Amino acid sequence: MDKIPPIDTAAEVRPGEELPLELLRDFLSNNFPGNENSDLRVRQFPKGFSNLTYLIEWGSRDFILRRPPFGANVKTAHDMGREFRMLSRLKPVFAKVPQPLLYCEDDTVIGAPFYLMERVNGVILRAGMPQQAYPNASQMEAVAKKFIQNLAQLHSLDIHTSGLEDLGKPEGYAERQVQGWIKRYHGSQTHEISAMDFTADWLLSHIPPSGKPALIHNDYKYDNLVLDPDDLSHIKAVLDWEMATIGDPLMDLGTSLAYWVTAEDPDFMKGLNLNISHLPGNPDRTTLANWYFEATGQPPVNLIFYYVFGLYKIAVIIQQIFYRYEKGYTRDPRFAQIIEGVKAYGKAAQLAIEKQRMDKLFQN
Secondary structure (H helix, E strand, O other): OOOOOOEOOOEOOOOOOOOOHHHHHHHHHHHOOOOOOOOEEEEEOOOOOOOEEEEEEEOOEEEEEEEOOOOOOOHHHHOHHHHHHHHHHHOOOOOOOOOEEEEEOOOOOOOOOEEEEOOOOOEOOOOOOOHHHOOOHHHHHHHHHHHHHHHHHHHOOOOOOOOOHHHOOOOOHHHHHHHHHHHHHHHHOOOOOHHHHHHHHHHHOOOOOOOOOEEEOOOOOHHHEEEEOOEEEEEEEEOOOOOOEEEOHHHHHHHHHHHOOOOOOOHHHHOOOOOOOOOOOOOOHHHHHHHHHHHHOOOOOOOHHHHHHHHHHHHHHHHHHHHHHHOOOOOOHHHOOOHHHHHHHHHHHHHHHHHOOOOOOOOO
């Protein structure tokens, strides 16, 4: 290995997203006795865009705390209890998740429901890392293959024997998702973007039959993986299960393909820093999809609907973040111009529809 990317580190808590330390100390003392006289230190992992993630250092114990973003207006997308139950049932059948420890629904402790889980140390490949820290091309190719093989493995879990079956409603999943994300968009819309309207209409008229249900992550991309610093192709854990459910696995694949910005994509998509899949060694989206079908043993299918849905969903997620910024619920400066991401992903979705392909969308 030529170089090892830095271990993911926490930073000082962003202004406006602080936790009440004394109330948190009392909660920890009541539930994890033995460190009552120890210093309590809270830091924040600064790169996420949705649920907030904090590092809690308390004496001999380290915890990861997850809570909804301040001012969130989509309750089902930030259900801490559901995310905790998902991890609790998943851990015995899929080892690559952090150990969940405790859920608190009492919002008088820190102002919102939250849960604690173990910290998994390792490398997280994030866009915006120093260039010298990026994996080389051969390392990147190995990571990409394990990335998609791991998604195929997740989709192969037996949801009936694992106790995961009741964490979703697979019947009519695709239709509900399309209608639900369109509703979310209208509920947080701040600008008129014609490509978003065009894409929504197309999705509504092209909903495919639902495939065989599986456990799906719904936000599966590089920066939700913890990698072994001694072997980047070894995945230690998959993070951020807030949108996981039981549904059509091709919808999950479509979201991952939508996050998969390539070297051929325009600079404004790379500049959103949502993935490092544009680095040398990463395949194009079509090749990545073929690797998935090889791993599952399924024959390849046309993925345009699923890819376009993924692009639309990401655009809506960005729109919701910008809406919170516009309303003053967050002062994170990263969000000031993030509306450009909605426009970019909306345009990519429209081009994918018009050209009926996933790669080289902005080329003739």
